[in-house]
Amino acid sequence: MPELPEVETTLRGIKPHIIGRKISEVTVRNRNLRWPVSRKVYSLAGSKFIHIKRRGKYILIEVDDGTLLIHLGMSGSLRVIDCGQEFRKHDHIDIKMDSRKSLRYHDPRRFGCMLFHSGNINNHKLLRHLGPEPLEEEFCGEYLYSKSRGRNVPIKQFIMNSNTVVGVGNIYACEALFFSRISPKRFASKISKVRYDNLAENIKMVLLSSINMGGTTLRDFVNGVGEPGYFKQSLMVYGCEDKKCNNCGKAISRIIQTGRSTFYCSRCQR
Numbered sequence: 514m515p516e517l518p519e520v521e522t523t524l525r526g527i528k529p530h531i532i533g534r535k536i537s538e539v540t541v542r543n544r545n546l547r548w549p550v551s552r553k554v555y556s557l558a559g560s561k562f563i564h565i566k567r568r569g570k571y572i573l574i575e576v577d578d579g580t581l582l583i584h585l586g587m588s589g590s591l592r593v594i595d596c597g598q599e600f601r602k603h604d605h606i607d608i609k610m611d612s613r614k615s616l617r618y619h620d621p622r623r624f625g626c627m628l629f630h631s632g633n634i635n636n637h638k639l640l641r642h643l644g645p646e647p648l649e650e651e652f653c654g655e656y657l658y659s660k661s662r663g664r665n666v667p668i669k670q671f672i673m674n675s676n677t678v679v680g681v682g683n684i685y686a687c688e689a690l691f692f693s694r695i696s697p698k699r700f701a702s703k704i705s706k707v708r709y710d711n712l713a714e715n716i717k718m719v720l721l722s723s724i725n726m727g728g729t730t731l732r733d734f735v736n737g738v739g740e741p742g743y744f745k746q747s748l749m750v751y752g753c754e755d756k757k758c759n760n761c762g763k764a765i766s767r768i769i770q771t772g773r774s775t776f777y778c779s780r781c782q783r
């Protein structure tokens with residue numbers, strides 16, 4: 514599933530190829546994504562791609578009279594390809610540009626979306642309740658500490674809640690908690706300010722190292738014909754059940770929390 518680092522890498526990959534380009538033709542082959550593709554997308558021809566940014570795992574592309582709101586769902590990808598390339602199975606949307614390149618949306622499981630919003634995009638109902646961006650300065654230990662007072666939920670659930678902070682998926686939550694030596698089961702309300710300082714830094718660190726690794730696969734997002742290259746990161750705990758902890762040698766545990774696997778070291782993480 515595309516996580517924040519893959520979404521950021523996608524954005525960086527397509528940005529230089531689309532900004533300032535005029536849209537010449539739009540083909541929607543299947544509008545039945547998670548929500549139906551906005552009708553306005555069909556009539557984008559003549560409009561220009563003005564600006565692109567990310568909010569959580571949403572890609573927001575500003576055009577002349579509004580903003581495209583794109584989510585890659587479970588299996589989506591966005592690529593810039595030469596115009597006229599044959600459609601592959603699951604290529605649902607093709608946006609031709611005046612550069613003879615196309616922006617193409619591919620999504621086998623169709624859990625993603627492409628919506629159009631004409632007002633202030635920050636007020637869109639999918640965005641307005643989102644917490645801060647993890648890589649921005651406002652996301653820090655102080656913020657987590659004050660937000661967590663009175664929250665009797667396990668810390669892992671707390672940091673994966675997009676209301677707390679956006680884009681901390683299961684892998685990154687497990688890894689950041691390991692580096693912070695915090696048990697994923699500990700209640701958010703019971704964690705000290707100092708430990709939250711450390712946790713906020715580690716969340717930034719695991720996300721950034723994944724984004725930096727993605728830099729080497731940028732090419733795949735632009736010209737490739739395969740699936741986007743998700744990062745084969747070296748992981749300390751995620752997916753490492755029964756392997757020895759790098760820190761103490763004890764076997765890594767796996768438990769289920771709110772339906773998701775949690776990996777951690779029960780000796781190092783308290």
Ligand SMILES: [Zn+2]
Pocket residue numbers: 758759760761762763778779780781782
């Ligand atoms: Zn350990």
